[in-house]
Amino acid sequence: MHAIEKLLAKKAGKTSVKTGEIINCEIDMAGINDLYLQTIRSFFEMGGTKVYDPSKVIMFLDHYAPASTITQATNQKQFREFCWDQGIDLLMDIDQGVCHQVLADKGLAYPGEIVVITDSHTTTHGAFGAFGTGVGATDLAIILATGKLWFRVPEIIKINFEGKLHKGVYAKDAILHAIGTLGADYAVYKAVEFGGSMLEQLSISERMALCNMSTEMGAKASYIQPDAITMAFLEERVTRAYEIYHTDADFHYADEVSFDVSALKPQLAAPSSVDNVYDVSQFIGRHIDQAYLGSCTGGRAEDIGIAAHILHGKKVASRTRFVIVPASKGVLLEAMEKGYVKTLIEAGATFVTPGCAACLGTHEGMIASGETCITTTNRNFPGRMGDTKAEIFLGSPAAVAAAALMGEIVDPTLYM
Ligand SMILES: CC(C)[C@H](C(=O)O)[C@@H](O)C(=O)O
Ligand code: SF4
Secondary structure (H helix, E strand, C coil), rough: CCCCHHHHHHHHCCCCCCCCCCCEEEEEEEEEEECCCCHHHHHHCCCCCCCCCCHHHHCCCCCCCCCCCCHHHHHHHHHHHHHHHHHCEEEEEECCEHHHHHHHHCCCCCCCEEEEEEEHHHHHHHCCCCEEEEECHHHHHHHHHEEEEEECCCCCCEEEEEEECCCCHHHHHHHHHHHCCCCCCCCCCCCEEEEEEHHHHHHHHHHHHHHHHHHHCCCCCCEEEHHHHHHHHCCCCCCCCCCCCCCCCCCCCEEEEEEEEECCCCEECCCCCCCCCCEHHHCCCCEEEEEEEEEEHHHHHHHHHHHHHHHHHCCCCCCCCCECCCCHHHHHHHHHHHHHHHHHHHCEEECCCCCCHHHHHCCCCCCCCCCCEECCCCCCCCCCCCCCEEEECCCHHHHHHHHHHHHEECCCCHCC
């Protein structure tokens, strides 16, 4: 069996599982975000009165934090009241940030466990060897009521990234390249394991970016086998024991592909799909109205640090805005301590408080018709970050920061 299958079997109270089998699993952590008030409505509609285990439920006010409309404020009020009524202590209010980063900061995604959130990028937690997946309101309501959820055991594919990334090229470039090659539907309902020698070079921050973007190839979940880098990160955060599963040597993947990343150039996903990926050289000189650094994909302290390095002692281009949204409070504090915030504010960047902000076009930093934005986020569909007639390029933090500096798309490796 694969490590993921062993994990699922354990949570289903079975000794083994097979691909395609329907199983009912205990959920270790269930999260709800502020776009999903329907979860609470469904819970009551189903006859729910008391949440099965409030200690395993976490509420995130992140997609529009702090509220900028009366509807948002009213929704968030209802979430808070639900938590207080139900004894849910893990209420991550508007000061905390994007759900996936908050979970990581607090060490709440454990290897060998199942994390389910009303958010498609819950695949991010594969970076810790957890089975993380996104669901809709009614599925989450079932977890609130019973502590369990059914799954179809997914096919498992392996994507190997071999070699060493060039200076100025990042995990984001590697995953964009993979999505561009394999297609946005390559992994629909499948679990994706990432492997290969590139991983040895990747911090937890970059591993999270990789797993996060697996959603953009349709993945149900993702997985990186926990190693010394994972352990070092978790040691400082987790508070209880967990189990790490290992894949049997004779396990057969549904598919296995390998990429050599040693010659990889910076990549961009051009408007308007995530698999529309080219070398940055294709777009050199294209004017940028807004550079955006943020989200659960590319808004971590390391990403902000790359931008600070590129903009140190320099200024954002005069006809370009540079919006920076730390993914969480922890990220913002680290960026402040390391001096990144001061450097970037002096360079002319605009900081927004931690949260999803303009990543999904509902909050601060939205873009106008006819504008072009380059961003570290994960989706570039029409309207994703504002007007449907705005254009969005997805790239690495270095590609975004270098474009902010020059006011146009440039090769970031020349600015490192
Ligand atoms: C809020 C949620 C529905 C959505 C998701 O599931 O991914 C959002 O976070 C996004 O990135 O589009
Ligand atoms: S930061 Fe963006 S991708 Fe991540 S959860 Fe928020 S809206 Fe979704």
